[in-house]
Amino acid sequence: MSTTQKELRGASRWALSLNAVLVYAFFYAPIALLVLYSFSDDDLVGRWGGFTLDWYRAFGQNDEVQNALGVSVRVAIISTLISVVLGTMAALALERFRFRGQRVFDALLYLPVIVPDVTMAVMMLLFFTQGISLLDSIFGIQLSKGIATVALSHIAFSISFVSIVVRARLSGMNEKLEEAAQDLYASKWQTFRHITLPLIAPGVIGGGLLALTLSLDDVVITQFVAGPGSTTLPVYVFGLIRRGVSPLINAVSVVMLAASILLVLLSSLAQRARGGQAT
Amino acid sequence: MFAAACGGSTSTETTNASNDGGSEDAGSDDAGSDGGDAGSAADCEAGETDGPLAIYNWTEYMDPDLKDAFASEFGVEVTEDNYDSNEAMQPIVSAGGSGFDFIVPSDYMVSIMIDSGDLQPLNKDAIPNIGNLLPEFASGLPFDPTATYTAPYQWGTTGLGVDLDVTGEDVPQSWGLIFDPDLAAEYNLAGSYATLLNDPRETMGAALKYLGYSLNTTSDAELDEAKKLVQDAADRVAAYDSDQYDELLVTGDSQVAHGYSGNFIVQFDGAEGNYSYFVPDEGGTRWVDNMAIPKDAPHPCTAHTFINFLLDAERGAQLTNWNFYASPNAASEEFIDPEVLEDPIVYPTDTSKLEFISDTGDFEINFSDAFIEAKG
Amino acid sequence: MTTVLATPELEATNERQKRRRGFFLALPAYIYLSLFFALPLLIVVVYSFATRTRSGGTALEEWNLESYRKLGEPIVTDILLRSLTLAIITTVICLVLAYPFSYFLATRRELTRNIMLVFVMIPFWSNFLVRNYAWRVLLGNDGPVSQLTEGIGLGETTILFTPTAIVLGLVYGFLPFMILPMYAAIERMDWSLLEASRDLGASGFQTFRKVTFPLSLPGVIAGSILVFIPSLGAYVTPQILGGGKKTMLGSYIVTQFLTARNWPVGAAVSTVLMFVMLMATLIYFRKGGRTL
Numbered sequence: 036m037s038t039t040q041k042e043l044r045g046a047s048r049w050a051l052s053l054n055a056v057l058v059y060a061f062f063y064a065p066i067a068l069l070v071l072y073s074f075s076d077d078d079l080v081g082r083w084g085g086f087t088l089d090w091y092r093a094f095g096q097n098d099e100v101q102n103a104l105g106v107s108v109r110v111a112i113i114s115t116l117i118s119v120v121l122g123t124m125a126a127l128a129l130e131r132f133r134f135r136g137q138r139v140f141d142a143l144l145y146l147p148v149i150v151p152d153v154t155m156a157v158m159m160l161l162f163f164t165q166g167i168s169l170l171d172s173i174f175g176i177q178l179s180k181g182i183a184t185v186a187l188s189h190i191a192f193s194i195s196f197v198s199i200v201v202r203a204r205l206s207g208m209n210e211k212l213e214e215a216a217q218d219l220y221a222s223k224w225q226t227f228r229h230i231t232l233p234l235i236a237p238g239v240i241g242g243g244l245l246a247l248t249l250s251l252d253d254v255v256i257t258q259f260v261a262g263p264g265s266t267t268l269p270v271y272v273f274g275l276i277r278r279g280v281s282p283l284i285n286a287v288s289v290v291m292l293a294a295s296i297l298l299v300l301l302s303s304l305a306q307r308a309r310g311g312q313a314t
Numbered sequence: 315m316f317a318a319a320c321g322g323s324t325s326t327e328t329t330n331a332s333n334d335g336g337s338e339d340a341g342s343d344d345a346g347s348d349g350g351d352a353g354s355a356a357d358c359e360a361g362e363t364d365g366p367l368a369i370y371n372w373t374e375y376m377d378p379d380l381k382d383a384f385a386s387e388f389g390v391e392v393t394e395d396n397y398d399s400n401e402a403m404q405p406i407v408s409a410g411g412s413g414f415d416f417i418v419p420s421d422y423m424v425s426i427m428i429d430s431g432d433l434q435p436l437n438k439d440a441i442p443n444i445g446n447l448l449p450e451f452a453s454g455l456p457f458d459p460t461a462t463y464t465a466p467y468q469w470g471t472t473g474l475g476v477d478l479d480v481t482g483e484d485v486p487q488s489w490g491l492i493f494d495p496d497l498a499a500e501y502n503l504a505g506s507y508a509t510l511l512n513d514p515r516e517t518m519g520a521a522l523k524y525l526g527y528s529l530n531t532t533s534d535a536e537l538d539e540a541k542k543l544v545q546d547a548a549d550r551v552a553a554y555d556s557d558q559y560d561e562l563l564v565t566g567d568s569q570v571a572h573g574y575s576g577n578f579i580v581q582f583d584g585a586e587g588n589y590s591y592f593v594p595d596e597g598g599t600r601w602v603d604n605m606a607i608p609k610d611a612p613h614p615c616t617a618h619t620f621i622n623f624l625l626d627a628e629r630g631a632q633l634t635n636w637n638f639y640a641s642p643n644a645a646s647e648e649f650i651d652p653e654v655l656e657d658p659i660v661y662p663t664d665t666s667k668l669e670f671i672s673d674t675g676d677f678e679i680n681f682s683d684a685f686i687e688a689k690g
Numbered sequence: 691m692t693t694v695l696a697t698p699e700l701e702a703t704n705e706r707q708k709r710r711r712g713f714f715l716a717l718p719a720y721i722y723l724s725l726f727f728a729l730p731l732l733i734v735v736v737y738s739f740a741t742r743t744r745s746g747g748t749a750l751e752e753w754n755l756e757s758y759r760k761l762g763e764p765i766v767t768d769i770l771l772r773s774l775t776l777a778i779i780t781t782v783i784c785l786v787l788a789y790p791f792s793y794f795l796a797t798r799r800e801l802t803r804n805i806m807l808v809f810v811m812i813p814f815w816s817n818f819l820v821r822n823y824a825w826r827v828l829l830g831n832d833g834p835v836s837q838l839t840e841g842i843g844l845g846e847t848t849i850l851f852t853p854t855a856i857v858l859g860l861v862y863g864f865l866p867f868m869i870l871p872m873y874a875a876i877e878r879m880d881w882s883l884l885e886a887s888r889d890l891g892a893s894g895f896q897t898f899r900k901v902t903f904p905l906s907l908p909g910v911i912a913g914s915i916l917v918f919i920p921s922l923g924a925y926v927t928p929q930i931l932g933g934g935k936k937t938m939l940g941s942y943i944v945t946q947f948l949t950a951r952n953w954p955v956g957a958a959v960s961t962v963l964m965f966v967m968l969m970a971t972l973i974y975f976r977k978g979g980r981t982l
Contacts (some may be wrong), residue, residue: 132712
């Protein structure tokens with residue numbers, strides 16, 4: 036795919052660029068506000084009270100927020116990794132193979148997207164409490180709700196989102212390359228690793244980003260399946276907003292934003308370095 | 315006093331401690347067990363701890379210093395998790411196996427939780443400080459008439475916050491500012507100037523009070539009248555909001571806000587304009603948040619000790635000085651900042667016109683239906 | 691390992707192997723979702739036939755259809771129509787914004803494209819509620835948006851607590867859900883087909899209609915599902931930016947489950963909603979698949 040083939044001419048190129056700029060402006064407008072007021076010396080977001088770093092200091096001293104952030108990050112990483120693997124496998128199975136029970140599986144994969152989140156919250160609560168007491172009474176295994184149940188629930192809804200995005204990528208994609216590789220005696224794994232995976236990578240990455248976002252944002256389901264010590268950041272923030280202490284949360288959000296931007300820059304630098312070696 | 319028997323140090327997997335608070339009926343399909351049986355109080359002594367403490371409380375409602383003090387005084391680990399509404403907390407505790415030792419439900423939720431058998435009776439022997447409570451709180455409140463299951467944590471009122479720069483200083487203390495368009499116009503209130511709580515019981519209750527009825531009515535006719543009132547007010551309502559009504563008031567997005575006392579005091583403190591909070595003359599809600607122990611709490615003795623700890627005179631005062639809600643603790647008064655103690659927002663001078671919200675059982679559905687229909 | 695010599699028997703073996711492989715590939719997700727999703731879901735369906743007790747618990751006896759009767763009330767129809775309208779508008783706006791954006795993204799160089807994609811997602815790693823409240827400040831009386839429109843002579847705007855604000859919030863929240871699958875679909879397009887079309891003298895619009903759009907359709911379909919469904923059930927954004935004035939489907943379900951503690955009704959509404967949406971989704975996807 037050479038870039039020149041994709042180049043567009045004149046007006047439409049301008050329109051596309053303009054649209055992209057507007058979309059980014061739209062995405063970052065509230066972020067700009069958030070960053071700005073994280074430095075404002077006023078309890079109220081939207082009322083400028085002079086520059087201060089107090090909210091960041093408060094964040095540094097607030098154990099609860101830090102714990103909640105830690106729980107959120109851990110849950111997000113675990114659930115993203117697992118749901119990307121399971122979701123991608125499911126997408127491959129559905130798009131590339133015909134097998135018994137496919138229709139049921141297809142339907143089952145859409146349901147987590149469709150279920151309203153409070154409904155999912157209630158059903159997961161009932162399921163986990165029943166399951167835990169059942170395990171206790173039959174096998175004498177004592178478990179309790181906590182980070183594990185939160186992660187299990189996040190995976191349950193993330194798999195579907197990942198598989199939908201990956202399927203959008205796979206659907207109608209040419210299988211010739213993979214067949215050619217197999218003809219050249221590449222193993223199944225080699226074919227997957229060197230041909231299929233790079234081909235579907237944008238879908239997998241997209242699905243993973245979506246899963247990460249969903250996990251980092253979920254309040255309702257998390258609240259219902261969490262146990263002592265597993266309050267996530269969004270759950271904490273939800274309560275905090277009710278008590279009206281917002282700029283602290285702005286500061287927390289800015290820290291998360293900064294950390295993720297740093298992570299992205301580092302990984303793209305690493306990618307470039309690796310690319311440099313290869314050529 | 316004996317040291318923590320169960321040395322579990324991590325916070326999430328420590329629910330296996332000994333307890334005789336009755337943990338076997340953790341199943342949730344029996345959520346329908348009306349009139350939960352009292353069971354027996356945990357066999358604990360004053361100052362006894364039986365493992366780490368898991369607090370489940372409203373966000374920013376507990377001074378972190380108090381938790382630290384408790385942890386170091388009794389040598390137990392303390393974790394706190396938060397909820398944002400009674401309605402979110404109750405199903406979690408009620409389902410069983412939540413792992414929490416200490417919860418803070420509000421009044422009407424206490425009666426619901428007692429009915430569903432979610433709470434264990436308190437062992438008063440383990441809570442000697444209970445004698446510190448004001449008489450009106452000690453003898454039991456309508457939602458827990460014999461004070462068997464709960465001890466009050468803090469209390470406050472629901473009323474109206476008003477932007478005096480718009481209405482003028484001599485604004486009448488009436489729900490009519492929301493429900494009577496003529497009265498509102500008289501005080502320069504125009505457009506969508508009001509916010510109401512997004513809570514069927516509070517908002518229908520305000521309308522019921524304006525009409526001169528009890529906010530715990532179970533009369534269809536009275537509720538219907540209140541529904542029409544809320545419906546007619548729709549054009550004057552900017553938002554139904556239970557979270558940020560105080561912010562909206564001071565940012566000028568609203569001029570009259572229906573909300574809880576403590577939030578207003580904090581907000582008015584930093585605001586430039588001229589604001590006031592009052593409970594309207596027709597009457598309003600008084601609420602009490604209460605300390606309670608879930609029926610299947612893993613560490614009931616630690617929870618009892620913690621309740622006793624918070625009912626201490628100085629600790630109770632520390633709590634009020636920290637979050638500006640009124641204390642039910644008589645002994646605490648000498649330690650509370652005079653500024654707070656004398657603030658009529660925190661401590662209303664006349665409590666006779668205030669009413670508790672109580673659970674209306676089957677009629678509860680009518681409240682939420684009426685509210686949904688009134689909003690459209 | 692497979693052999694390349696294609697005899698009929700081997701073909702059949704291959705076919706059988708392929709079936710088995712597909713099945714095993716799907717198995718982990720299948721098991722996971724059956725255990726941690728389908729089973730819990732079953733509980734909800736069962737609850738929809740139960741009865742609310744006086745104290746707001748759920749009595750699992752005397753099974754009945756009472757909760758489903760509540761769905762026939764006119765207020766529920768109003769709520770449903772209102773939510774459908776907003777969800778459709780949101781989906782269409784997302785489509786219109788996301789399509790050219792994804793196209794633009796897909797035609798960048800690889801590194802640029804990845805960075806741009808990540809920068810689409812970064813705002814969403816802050817916090818959902820905080821972003822919504824930020825919009826509340828932006829749209830509020832005398833807020834930045836109002837000042838901007840006043841500055842360019844359009845007069846003050848009072849968007850906050852209107853349906854417009856809800857749509858804006860929903861579009862903001864779900865636009866990435868549209869961009870990601872669309873981008874994934876457009877990026878894998880066979881660009882030589884486009885060139886061929888142009889070489890054969892098709893106009894830009896003709897090429898788009900006959901070649902580009904059909905090729906990107908799987909992304910369009912997946913994206914609109916991912917935007918439409920959550921918009922239909924959304925309740926935080928309508929609450930924060932719409933002021934909770936008119937009840938939406940999402941808040942109706944939340945009210946039933948939490949405020950009214952009427953789980954049977956909440957479960958019944960959810961069951962019907964899920965059934966209808968599942969059927970619609972499956973049909974939509976089949977249709978979309980066939981037009982390819």
